[in-house]
Amino acid sequence: MKLSTKSRYASRLMIRLAMDSSLDPLQLNEISRKENISEKYLSQIVIPLRKAGLIESVRGARGGYKLSRSIKEISLLDVVNAMEGGVEIVHCLKDDKLCDRTSSCTTYRVWDDVTKAMEMTLARYTLDVLLDMISSSDDPMSEI
Amino acid sequence: MKLSTKSRYASRLMIRLAMDSSLDPLQLNEISRKENISEKYLSQIVIPLRKAGLIESVRGARGGYKLSRSIKEISLLDVVNAMEGGVEIVHCLKDDKLCDRTSSCTTYRVWDDVTKAMEMTLARYTLDVLLDMISSSDDPMSEI
DNA sequence: AATAAATACTAGTAAAATAGTAGTATATTG
DNA sequence: CAATATACTACTATTTTACTAGTATTTATT
Numbered sequence: 001m002k003l004s005t006k007s008r009y010a011s012r013l014m015i016r017l018a019m020d021s022s023l024d025p026l027q028l029n030e031i032s033r034k035e036n037i038s039e040k041y042l043s044q045i046v047i048p049l050r051k052a053g054l055i056e057s058v059r060g061a062r063g064g065y066k067l068s069r070s071i072k073e074i075s076l077l078d079v080v081n082a083m084e085g086g087v088e089i090v091h092c093l094k095d096d097k098l099c100d101r102t103s104s105c106t107t108y109r110v111w112d113d114v115t116k117a118m119e120m121t122l123a124r125y126t127l128d129v130l131l132d133m134i135s136s137s138d139d140p141m142s143e144i
Numbered sequence: 145m146k147l148s149t150k151s152r153y154a155s156r157l158m159i160r161l162a163m164d165s166s167l168d169p170l171q172l173n174e175i176s177r178k179e180n181i182s183e184k185y186l187s188q189i190v191i192p193l194r195k196a197g198l199i200e201s202v203r204g205a206r207g208g209y210k211l212s213r214s215i216k217e218i219s220l221l222d223v224v225n226a227m228e229g230g231v232e233i234v235h236c237l238k239d240d241k242l243c244d245r246t247s248s249c250t251t252y253r254v255w256d257d258v259t260k261a262m263e264m265t266l267a268r269y270t271l272d273v274l275l276d277m278i279s280s281s282d283d284p285m286s287e288i
Numbered sequence: 289a290a291t292a293a294a295t296a297c298t299a300g301t302a303a304a305a306t307a308g309t310a311g312t313a314t315a316t317t318g
Numbered sequence: 319c320a321a322t323a324t325a326c327t328a329c330t331a332t333t334t335t336a337c338t339a340g341t342a343t344t345t346a347t348t
Contacts, residue, residue: 001145001146001147001148001151001224001228001231001232001233002145002232002233002234002235003145003233003234003255004145004305004306004307005306005307005308006306006307007145008234008251008255011251011254012251015250015251025323027322027323027324028323028324029322029323038308038309040308040309040310041307041308041309043324043325043326044307044308046324046325047325047326057323057324057325058316058323058324059314059315059316059323059324059325060314060315060316060317060322060323060324061315061316061317061318061321061322061323062316062317062318062322062323063315063316063317063322063323063324064323064324065324076251076254080145084145087145088145088146089145089146089147090146090147090152091146106159106274106277106278106281107152107155107156107159107220107274109277110155110220110265110266110269110274111147111152113265113269114262114265114266117261117262117264117265118258118261118262120261121254121257121258121261122254122258125254125257130250130251130254133250133253134250137250148334148335148336149335149336149337150335150336171293171294171295172294172295173293173294182337182338184337184338184339185336185337185338187295187296188336188337190295190296191296191297201294201295201296202294202295202345203294203295203296203343203344203345204293204294204295204343204344204345204346205291205292205293205294205344205345205346205347206293206294206345206346206347207293207294207295207344207345207346208294208295209295
């Protein structure tokens with residue numbers, strides 16, 4: 001039950017975008033350097049984020065990416081949802097046609113409950129909360 | 145971020161053991177029939193459960209399995225922990241030597257929080273709670 | 289003692305998911 | 319027009335998942 005690197009890298013990328021106060025878009029090449037993640041891989045990660053409407057891209061020279069909403073309005077639930085297509089821990093939560101036991105399934109209710117707990121927790125971590133966590137950290141040079 | 149079939153099947157197997165009030169051990173062949181899971185596969189699933197001390201086996205003819213603790217003392221957290229070796233959603237939560245960013249990592253704290261939320265939720269579902277859910281269900285013939 | 293019924297153990301394997309890489313096309317700036 | 323960036327498409331090695339198969343061992347029953 002591991003989170004994919006895509007979700008984790010996407011989270012770090014989003015925090016980098018949130019940290020960038022400049023009006024110009026931030027380029028993948030810079031995020032790649034700071035986060036030590038292949039630029040090519042980042043360029044894949046960025047696609048679902050854009051499709052989910054979390055970020056906007058600017059093409060061409062001096063292009064890059066920026067958040068499309070305020071840092072208060074983007075949570076890690078949004079990010080993980082975008083990357084994984086939902087955080088459901090079993091397929092039948094997403095598509096109940098996958099299993100005809102659903103309506104009478106006891107464990108189904110448990111997995112649903114667990115999924116909701118994850119969602120609630122992730123939703124609490126909006127980008128502004130994460131920035132607060134970083135700025136209140138002991139080490140001012142801390143990584144994200 | 146899906147739960148493995150092993151964990152899900154193990155949960156259903158454990159509920160079957162919990163439902164069995166007889167003093168004799170329950171055999172895989174019966175669980176296999178009732179749950180529509182290959183007996184051979186169940187025989188693999190049973191191994192981590194036994195190693196985790198959740199069930200006991202009786203070998204030989206008329207052998208089988210039974211819970212080694214009371215239904216109040218076994219939760220789905222125990223089951224998932226046994227099957228997956230922990231519910232951590234990132235490896236670094238289990239072994240912090242895996243990443244040198246750990247001490248200064250903001251997202252680390254999020255993943256830790258999410259993992260704890262999952263653990264708390266799973267721990268609430270002890271086998272006796274699950275049995276209550278089944279018996280209070282509308283359909284007396286409901287599957288688990 | 290022999291047989292049947294069960295678990296225990298070891299190994300293998302097909303399919304899917306993961307974690308990337310590579311290359312070309314397209315858009316924009318200067 | 320050249321340089322710089324994203325956009326898109328395709329491929330691939332590795333790992334994980336979800337099994338299956340076969341043999342060995344233990345125990346109850348006859």
